[in-house]
Amino acid sequence: xxxxxxxxxxxxGKPLLKGITFEVQQGELVCLLGSSGSGKSTMLRIIAGxxxxxxxxxxxxxxxxxxxxxxxxxxxxxxxxxxxxPHRSVVENIAFxxxxxxxxxxxxxxxxxKALISIRMQDFAxxxxxxxxxxxxxxxxxxxxxxxxxxxxxxDEPLGALDHNLxxxxxxxxxxxxxxxxxxxxxxxxxxxxxxxxADRLLLLHDGKLVQEGAPEKVFIxxxxxxxxxxxxxxxxxxxxxxxxxxxxxELGQFEIPTLxxxxxxxxxxxxxxxxxxxxxxxxxxxxxxxxxSVQDSIFMGEYYRLELLVxxxxxxxxxxxxxxxxxxIDIAWHGSTLQCLPVEN
Amino acid sequence: MKRSGSLSWLLWLAPLVFLLFxxxxxxxxxxxxxxxxxxxQGWNFFSWNQITRPxxxxxxxxxxxxxxxxxxxxxxxFLFARFDFAGRKWLHTLSLxxxxxxxxxxxxxxxxxxxxxxxxxLILMDLFNLTNPxxxxxxxxxxxxxxxxxxxxxxxxxxxxxxxxxxxxxxxxAARVLHATPWQAFREVSLPLLMPSILGASLLVFLxxxxxxxxxxxxxxxxxATIEVEIYTQAMSRFNLPMAGLLSMIQLVVTLLIxxxxxxxxxxxxxxAAISTEEKTRQRPANRMQxxxxxxxxxxxxxxxxxPILSLVSRSLxxxxxxxxxxxxxxTGFTTRYYTELFQNRSGSIFYANPLAAIRNSLVYSLLTMxxxxxxxxxxxxxxxxxxxxxxxxxxxxxxxxxASAVILGLGFLLTFNKPPWxxxxxxxxxxxxxxxxxLPFVVRTILPAIQGIPNSLREAARVMGAKPxxxxxxxxxxxxxxxxxxxxxxxxxxxxxxxxxxxxxxNVRTPTIPVTIFRYISQPGALNYGQALAMSxxxxxxxxxxxxxxxxxxxxxxxxx
Numbered sequence: 001x002x003x004x005x006x007x008x009x010x011x012x013g014k015p016l017l018k019g020i021t022f023e024v025q026q027g028e029l030v031c032l033l034g035s036s037g038s039g040k041s042t043m044l045r046i047i048a049g050x051x052x053x054x055x056x057x058x059x060x061x062x063x064x065x066x067x068x069x070x071x072x073x074x075x076x077x078x079x080x081x082x083x084x085x086p087h088r089s090v091v092e093n094i095a096f097x098x099x100x101x102x103x104x105x106x107x108x109x110x111x112x113x114k115a116l117i118s119i120r121m122q123d124f125a126x127x128x129x130x131x132x133x134x135x136x137x138x139x140x141x142x143x144x145x146x147x148x149x150x151x152x153x154x155x156d157e158p159l160g161a162l163d164h165n166l167x168x169x170x171x172x173x174x175x176x177x178x179x180x181x182x183x184x185x186x187x188x189x190x191x192x193x194x195x196x197x198x199a200d201r202l203l204l205l206h207d208g209k210l211v212q213e214g215a216p217e218k219v220f221i222x223x224x225x226x227x228x229x230x231x232x233x234x235x236x237x238x239x240x241x242x243x244x245x246x247x248x249x250x251e252l253g254q255f256e257i258p259t260l261x262x263x264x265x266x267x268x269x270x271x272x273x274x275x276x277x278x279x280x281x282x283x284x285x286x287x288x289x290x291x292x293x294s295v296q297d298s299i300f301m302g303e304y305y306r307l308e309l310l311v312x313x314x315x316x317x318x319x320x321x322x323x324x325x326x327x328x329x330i331d332i333a334w335h336g337s338t339l340q341c342l343p344v345e346n
Numbered sequence: 347m348k349r350s351g352s353l354s355w356l357l358w359l360a361p362l363v364f365l366l367f368x369x370x371x372x373x374x375x376x377x378x379x380x381x382x383x384x385x386x387q388g389w390n391f392f393s394w395n396q397i398t399r400p401x402x403x404x405x406x407x408x409x410x411x412x413x414x415x416x417x418x419x420x421x422x423x424f425l426f427a428r429f430d431f432a433g434r435k436w437l438h439t440l441s442l443x444x445x446x447x448x449x450x451x452x453x454x455x456x457x458x459x460x461x462x463x464x465x466x467x468l469i470l471m472d473l474f475n476l477t478n479p480x481x482x483x484x485x486x487x488x489x490x491x492x493x494x495x496x497x498x499x500x501x502x503x504x505x506x507x508x509x510x511x512x513x514x515x516x517x518x519x520a521a522r523v524l525h526a527t528p529w530q531a532f533r534e535v536s537l538p539l540l541m542p543s544i545l546g547a548s549l550l551v552f553l554x555x556x557x558x559x560x561x562x563x564x565x566x567x568x569x570x571a572t573i574e575v576e577i578y579t580q581a582m583s584r585f586n587l588p589m590a591g592l593l594s595m596i597q598l599v600v601t602l603l604i605x606x607x608x609x610x611x612x613x614x615x616x617x618x619a620a621i622s623t624e625e626k627t628r629q630r631p632a633n634r635m636q637x638x639x640x641x642x643x644x645x646x647x648x649x650x651x652x653x654p655i656l657s658l659v660s661r662s663l664x665x666x667x668x669x670x671x672x673x674x675x676x677x678t679g680f681t682t683r684y685y686t687e688l689f690q691n692r693s694g695s696i697f698y699a700n701p702l703a704a705i706r707n708s709l710v711y712s713l714l715t716m717x718x719x720x721x722x723x724x725x726x727x728x729x730x731x732x733x734x735x736x737x738x739x740x741x742x743x744x745x746x747x748x749x750a751s752a753v754i755l756g757l758g759f760l761l762t763f764n765k766p767p768w769x770x771x772x773x774x775x776x777x778x779x780x781x782x783x784x785x786l787p788f789v790v791r792t793i794l795p796a797i798q799g800i801p802n803s804l805r806e807a808a809r810v811m812g813a814k815p816x817x818x819x820x821x822x823x824x825x826x827x828x829x830x831x832x833x834x835x836x837x838x839x840x841x842x843x844x845x846x847x848x849x850x851x852x853x854n855v856r857t858p859t860i861p862v863t864i865f866r867y868i869s870q871p872g873a874l875n876y877g878q879a880l881a882m883s884x885x886x887x888x889x890x891x892x893x894x895x896x897x898x899x900x901x902x903x904x905x906x907x908x
Contacts, residue, residue, distance in 0.1 A: 045519075048519075048523050049522075049523075050519050050522065050523070052632075069522075069527075069528075070519070070522040070523050071522050071523070071524075071525050071526055071527050071528075071530075071531075073523075074525070075523060076523060076524075077519075077520070077523040079516045079519070079520060081514070081516060083514065083516035083517050083519070083520040085517060085520070085521075085535055085539075086539070087538050087539055096521070096524050096526075096534070097524030097525050100521070100524055100525035100526040100527075100530060100534075101525040144524070145523075145524075148524060148525060
């Protein structure tokens with residue numbers, strides 16, 4: 001299937017991609033995740049053939065596609081702004097790829113009708129695309145990208161331009177459509193919720209490199225480094241130093257971590273304290289790693305309260321099922337087995 | 347707002363009276379001239395051939411000029427919109443310069459390049475030892491076409507280039523991932539999206555070529571008369587005023603139709619959807635093909651824009667007189683004599699045109715035009731910016747003068763004001779008035795967007811804080827509009843300084859302007875006359891270039907002049 005090898009690319013004279021290698025298998029949905037400006041979209045454009053890499057190769061089923069022009073690749077790409085042709089109707093937009101691929105008129109009509117039904121927009125067939133709502137445009141763009149039956153589908157932040165409620169709704173629909181299509185999909189986003197909900201596999205892009213790849217659960221449980229944990233919003237990150245076996249020293253104090261692999265003492269790392277694993281009040285007092293914190297804020301989140309706590313100079317966030325009085329103090333602790341020491345990002 | 351709304355007709359008053367008296371009255375005079383002749387003599391003052399010949403030629407040369415301009419302008423627009431290269435900004439500024447150059451300067455410049463005394467012929471004569479200029483490019487259709495391309499390429503670059511750089515590059519890319527070859531993507535997607543601007547720009551170029559006067563008069567010679575030139579010839583040499591009037595009416599109708607079509611096309615159909623917001627659309631040429639394209643286009647543009655200007659300036663500083671005795675020999679050398687001669691008083695000859703007086707006159711006319719046009723334009727723009735029934739009803743009245751050419755204006759003035767007190771006084775006030783009418787549309791188009799661009803919330807904020815209405819204008823509107831006003835002043839000054847069409851009707855021997863004097867010099871034999879025409883053209887060129895640079899510098903981006 002798709003394989004990109006050691007792709008590099010400069011932007012404005014600075015390296016943007018510093019050697020990216022990954023594969024996408026048949027029927028697999030891969031999410032390329034990274035902050036804005038990290039080069040995610042550029043990676044897609046290189047695969048699509050819209051930009052040339054500085055070095056490295058793109059292979060499709062073992063064939064080198066690096067020099068192949070975009071229109072001969074047969075890859076679909078959906079743009080963040082959808083790029084629906086404003087001078088053409090809904091039908092004409094969906095039919096465009098089929099027409100360019102040289103399909104007969106009969107085939108085109110049948111396939112376009114099918115596509116319209118699948119996005120439930122039969123009544124919109126001859127509308128100008130400029131009159132559609134954001135959600136409708138998104139559906140048409142997806143239908144247009146899928147119509148010529150691409151070998152590979154790429155989506156560049158397909159929900160990025162929509163408001164929150166619509167995103168949740170379309171995310172479900174998109175998930176179903178993409179899985180039903182059985183196509184290999186590369187989905188670019190900066191939103192980890194989207195990525196978790198959709199992906200079979202995550203690729204995390206940071207500073208021009210893939211810093212981690214794996215199933216969403218695996219990445220969630222075992223982030224590769226402090227940047228991944230911070231980008232995914234996994235919890236409180238505190239600089240730490242190894243002191244002896246199974247013990248780290250931080251500004252908050254010493255933490256016992258029984259699961260810590262045998263590492264050289266004095267090594268710098270980052271301690272991840274997950275809000276949902278925090279023990280509070282009496283449960284905390286019984287733990288060895290307990291801290292006394294003053295409650296700065298308590299925010300109702302629906303199923304829990306998000307507490308903002310001050311320990312020394314450090315602000316920590318923890319989840320609590322009970323409301324806690326603001327201004328008071330509280331004992332908190334983490335069970336040693338829930339703590340993780342992550343390599344510092346270098 | 348109600349009270350000031352009912353008073354807003356006062357704003358209209360001055361510009362309206364001015365237009366009625368100085369534009370619609372002369373126009374009416376042309377109509378009267380033609381139709382009274384119809385009743386008196388049954389329109390036997392012309393044969394149809396006299397009308398169809400110049401009319402067809404006008405269409406033909408305008409059509410050819412437009413096609414050629416597109417051939418140069420479209421690639422140039424693409425060059426500036428899509429590529430970054432060393433000297434891009436410099437070349438872009440240069441390519442916009444011709445638009446503001448006076449017609450006489452352009453005509454003289456091409457004369458120094460391809461005329462019998464021009465560089466091209468002189469070099470050939472020197473190379474091949476010839477006695478006579480081998481190329482007779484002057485007084486030919488190619489000369490007219492060349493000058494028109496020189497003039498109007500800037501319009502294509504400006505309008506179409508703008509459209510290209512604002513076109514979302516994702517459209518082309520989306521087409522290409524949907525199996526379209528680059529050519530198909532261009533034909534199916536980019537071209538249809540750019541078509542309204544290309545058509546609009548083409549019509550504008552056609553309009554300018556259709557109404558071209560000075561260039562055709564000076565480069566086309568007697569056998570290539572467009573309607574404008576024919577109007578001038580009929581009125582000024584044959585004294586057949588009904589004929590000139592009839593041609594003017596035909597000209598007016600055609601230009602109005604083109605203007606209407608052009609205005610319909612001007613509003614982009616696809617709105618904001620087709621405009622890219624953040625995408626950087628310019629890039630360095632990426633491969634050999636693109637590098638070749640950039641280099642060749644740059645060469646072509648430099649050749650097109652620089653060579654006439656350089657030729658004019660250099661030729662004005664060089665004596666090149668054939669030595670009497672020997673064949674094909676020249677005395678050449680650097681000289682400033684043509685410039686110093688401008689300031690000598692030699693009123694002996696019959697043909698003598700006093701250059702000093704012309705410079706003085708032109709400056710006075712230009713200063714007056716600056717004041718009249720900007721004042722009236724400001725009032726008009728303010729009145730047009732108020733919405734209301736009255737505005738909608740009057741607006742076309744203000745926009746009609748756009749369709750009338752300078753030559754028609756000159757003829758109308760001649761018919762209307764050829765009587766005291768207009769011509770008996772020592773000062774030809776008609777010239778700055780005609781210039782103001784010509785500059786007025788440009789002024790309105792500069793100031794109106796500036797006024798409309800001021801958010802009403804600013805005025806309301808000022809009013810809430812206790813500012814009286816006139817104070818709101820002084821504290822909010824005026825500081826913002828100052829820029830537009832300066833541009834208008836520079837614009838009207840530059841336009842007046844180079845105006846030739848109307849002046850050629852209105853300026854007499856005692857009251858010449860610079861362009862009229864240049865025309866007289868270059869129409870006469872003799873190296874000194876030729877040289878003086880070049881020297882004056884160079885001075886005018888420098889002034890116009892300075893004016894145009896000033897306008898470019900302080901003009902707010904996004905203001906459209908067409």
